[in-house]
Amino acid sequence: MCWSLQRSYGSPELWFRVTGNEQGAQIVMDETADLYDFDITWDSMNADSEKVLKKLETVGQVLAQYDRSGQARYDEYLRIFLEAVDPNLASKLIAPAQEATNKEVEETSADLAKIFSGQVVTAPQNANVQLRMQLMQQYLEGTQEIPAEDVQARVQEDEQFAARLQNYASQLEFQQIQQRNALTGALGAPPGNVPATSFPA
Numbered sequence: 001m002c003w004s005l006q007r008s009y010g011s012p013e014l015w016f017r018v019t020g021n022e023q024g025a026q027i028v029m030d031e032t033a034d035l036y037d038f039d040i041t042w043d044s045m046n047a048d049s050e051k052v053l054k055k056l057e058t059v060g061q062v063l064a065q066y067d068r069s070g071q072a073r074y075d076e077y078l079r080i081f082l083e084a085v086d087p088n089l090a091s092k093l094i095a096p097a098q099e100a101t102n103k104e105v106e107e108t109s110a111d112l113a114k115i116f117s118g119q120v121v122t123a124p125q126n127a128n129v130q131l132r133m134q135l136m137q138q139y140l141e142g143t144q145e146i147p148a149e150d151v152q153a154r155v156q157e158d159e160q161f162a163a164r165l166q167n168y169a170s171q172l173e174f175q176q177i178q179q180r181n182a183l184t185g186a187l188g189a190p191p192g193n194v195p196a197t198s199f200p201a
Contacts, residue, residue, distance in 0.1 A: 052084045104128045108135045115164045116151075123171035129179070132172055136165070 045051055060081070063072040075097055082090040095103070104127065111121045112135075123132070140155070142148030155162045 049084065053081075056081050056084055100128070101131065104131050105135060108132045111168065112136070112139050115168060116154075116161070118160075118164075120164055121168055123168055123175065125175070127172065127175060129172050129176045133169070133176075136169060136172075140165075 045055075056077075060077060063074070063077065075094075079090045079094055082093060107124070108131075111123070114121050140148055140151055142151070155165065
């Protein structure tokens with residue numbers, strides 16, 4: 001009855017905030033609306049926030065321990081975890097994956113430009129270490145069409161420049177070790193699915 005009344009007297013397109021997410025769900029009132037059916041389920045355990053968070057912590061440990069092929073979607077896990085704490089926080093605190101990647105790329109490029117200009121740069125905490133290390137590798141190697149011969153030559157000839165690059169890389173590697181140690185502490189044994197990386201000398 002509510003659905004029928006909404007179709008008759010409501011606006012043609014509405015956002016329903018019934019999902020615990022501030023964006024809700026978009027429902028379009030069109031000619032197919034008579035075909036819709038509703039199935040609402042509810043787990044009473046979800047009303048106990050402590051139990052929900054405990055369940056999510058267990059899920060996180062299982063993902064970290066048994067995800068051997070990198071299938072776990074930690075971005076989605078983080079979003080769901082934050083929504084369990086407060087539904088309105090997730091969209092405010094978590095940037096879309098592409099936006100986060102673009103930010104890391106821009107920041108790393110700016111850091112490398114500063115290093116090239118003679119500045120000593122400190123790698124930011126909680127960085128996407130693997131992405132930044134990959135960008136550094138690309139910076140040193142260039143592309144097949146445009147090899148980074150000028151950068152490689154300067155690394156060989158300018159000890160201070162090489163030292164600034166190595167310092168930045170060492171800070172990223174240290175963060176990677178810290179992340180690995182934190183995971184080892186959570187699992188009780190070294191994780192088997194964390195690839196090792198190193199900065200070329």
